[in-house]
Amino acid sequence: MMQDDKVIVCEKLTKRFGDFVATNEITFDVHKGEIFGFLGANGAGKTTAMRMLCGLSAPSSGKATIAGYDVYTQTEQIKRNIGYMSQKFSLYENLTVLENIEFFGGIYGLSDERIKSKTEELLQRLGLKSEANKLVGSLPLGWKQKLSFSVAVLHEPKIVFLDEPTGGVDPVTRRQFWDMIYEAAHDGITVFVTTHYMDEAEYCNRISIMVDGKMEVLDTPANLKNSFHARSMDEVFYQLARGAKRGD
């Protein structure tokens, strides 16, 4: 791929909390339209790294640019060019589907006209037209997750960060969710995703696995399985994370 195709560039990115090195000199690039899996055991330093990449936490040392913007000095531009969703919080449960879309569209600075057309398109695609005036809190989890993903990419960001987006979702909805991820990537949105489902690791173009704050490996699922002589990503993960010293 071409040099200027890189939407995330990280060089020795580090975060310390006192003596504790949460994220330890991680170096990697992510390309436009790539589905990048960011794996690691609990406590490996994933959340800290993601917070730095989203412009929410200043690194202790190292370099990184997100969509071309610097993580030290251009955090506001970063936030405008990324989308974010997690299992824990994404939408306002006591606003309706419509209100949530309008609210987030407004936050991201879309014009009223644009919000209107985007809303129409989104409800159509998700088959949520008849639910538009229902409170988000009353929707089944699977719908909520599909809706929050659509809202996270409403402003057509360059990168979308997904933090365990499919936790607790039934197997059919989980796959529909991945169809949406594939489609977004196909449209040129870079997808940065964490998951505890190892079958989902297989759906990523490339996978990185963090162990004790370091990025231990980074490669395609097929290459990782080859080099670890493993039959599945589950085995690769197990071999690597079993040696972890810290965390849980």
Place this chain on the structure above:
Amino acid sequence: MMEAVVVKNLVKTYGKEKTVAVDDVSFSVDKGELFGLIGPDGAGKTSIFRMLTTLLLPDSGSATVDGHDIVKDFRQIRSSVGYMPGKFSLYQDLTIEENLHFFATVFGTTIEENYHLIKDIYVQIEPFKNRRAGKLSGGMKQKLALCCALIHKPTTLFLDEPTTGVDPVSRKEFWEMLRRLKEENITILVSTPYMDEASLCDRIALVQGGKILSIDTPHGIVNSYPDALLAIKANEMYRLLKALKGYPGILNSYAFGEYAHATLRDAHTDTHALQVYLHEHGLTGVEVKEAEVTIEDSFIKLLH
């Protein structure tokens, strides 16, 4: 008495609109069995557990735990079962040791008396025994909660989604702990949204929308899968999935790790024709083989 838990036509609704959370559920669990409720969020797993631990009254139906009725005999049940809720519910401002001591005392026992039950788990968090529970990592909280649920030597243990949000390595370790507890003849009911954990139970109930879809041994569930299941691979998963959806002979198809899994209609069992079709659609590196059915495939079939 062979049965530790007997559930008959249990129903639970919530709110004015009577939203059905548990819809006429019946099952029984044998003494010493490791029984799994497998299903996504909102399936009704927590409501079932809360009724069986006497924290919630059913609308109708009945259930017994160790022969005690969940409505009439709630006191006996509360003193004899252990419950680990899905949400961390220990005292955040007490230390590990204080929490454990508190739960032992409340149940009229001591840590020493049943230490053998928790020893394997407790030694892993003992180095931090003076740390407040609120300051522990997710995995350590989970281990402490299990210790507190075990310290009075319960006859039956209810574990509500103990591994949700936990990484695969810690999940494996947790299940190894459960297998060891089973040897102590404690009946264990555990709920999980992770289908791969189902195979570690003696028997499982697949739940969705408040209903039980199927109850059997993991082996039995997989063996009763009605169709021939294919595993299909190609160089591009996204295009493969799209192509499969458009194939006239396809009954159902979905991604499954590095493969797509698919079932074919009766008149289209010729896999060669499928291979030709995929090549015609520009896919390369096509491989079609028979797939090994998993619990997740069975669950998808039941939802389809």
